[in-house]
Amino acid sequence: MRWMTILLSALMTSATWGADLELQAQAASMTLGKALKTRLLKALEAGDVAGAVAVCREEAPALADAISRDLGLSVGRTSLRVRNPDNQPDAWEKAGLLSLQQRLTEGEDAAAIAYSEWVEKSPEEKEFRYLKPIVTEPLCLTCHGGPIAPEVAQVLGELYPEDQAIGYTPGELRGAFTVRISGAEP
Numbered sequence: 001m002r003w004m005t006i007l008l009s010a011l012m013t014s015a016t017w018g019a020d021l022e023l024q025a026q027a028a029s030m031t032l033g034k035a036l037k038t039r040l041l042k043a044l045e046a047g048d049v050a051g052a053v054a055v056c057r058e059e060a061p062a063l064a065d066a067i068s069r070d071l072g073l074s075v076g077r078t079s080l081r082v083r084n085p086d087n088q089p090d091a092w093e094k095a096g097l098l099s100l101q102q103r104l105t106e107g108e109d110a111a112a113i114a115y116s117e118w119v120e121k122s123p124e125e126k127e128f129r130y131l132k133p134i135v136t137e138p139l140c141l142t143c144h145g146g147p148i149a150p151e152v153a154q155v156l157g158e159l160y161p162e163d164q165a166i167g168y169t170p171g172e173l174r175g176a177f178t179v180r181i182s183g184a185e186p
Contacts, residue, residue: 021181022116025130028067028075029177033134035063044142049152053143057084057159074182077134079175083156083165092119093178096131101173110135115176125183131176136168144168 039059043051064076078089080097089097096115103113116130136144143152146167156163168174 021128022114022130024071024073024181025116025128025179026114026132028071028073028179029130029132031067031071032060032064032075032077032177033132035067036060037139040139044139049142049149050155053152053155053159056143061086072181074180076178077175078131078178079134079165080173081164081166082175083160083163085162087175089178092129093131093176096129097173097176100131100133100176104133104135104171104173121182127183128179128181130179130181132179133176134174136170136172136174138170140168140174141170144174 036055036059039055040052043049043055060077068074068076076087078087078093078097080089080094080101082088099115100113104110110133114130114132116128118126119129120126142149143156144165144167148156148166156166165174
């Protein structure tokens with residue numbers, strides 16, 4: 001009987017810890033998303049499209065780094081069609097993005113879904129990985145829709161000559177916030 005209590009206790013602790021990691025990852029992605037959206041809205045409401053592009057190009061990586069440091073994890077953005085080559089998905093992220101895309105296509109609510117699992121970094125270490133979908137909103141269409149205004153296309157073309165992140169429609173998977181929590185055990 002004692003071993004059963006120990007086993008149940010260990011399972012509950014593991015499940016609670018996993019849920020805590022999911023909540024941490026969700027909080028990190030929500031924090032980054034809210035900060036970016038606030039800054040983008042401010043720039044676009046001021047009619048500053050170049051400033052909005054600068055938010056994604058310059059402020060987003062700095063915000064992600066600051067949030068990562070503050071929360072002791074790694075948060076960023078990725079997509080199947082990237083604008084910034086630094087945000088290219090790794091194999092795990094690509095599989096997760098395809099899964100999220102399929103779930104959205106099947107009608108699942110973007111706010112209610114995520115993709116997460118434990119991934120083995122090495123035989124000695126696992127990390128918790130998490131993706132939260134970024135769905136294209138009307139706000140996104142200025143720079144990610146189609147057709148894009150000539151002045152916006154010019155700015156994007158100069159900064160991102162290999163840009164793939166255009167032609168989106170509202171409700172479509174734009175990408176995902178990606179979170180890694182290292183040093184954890186399931």
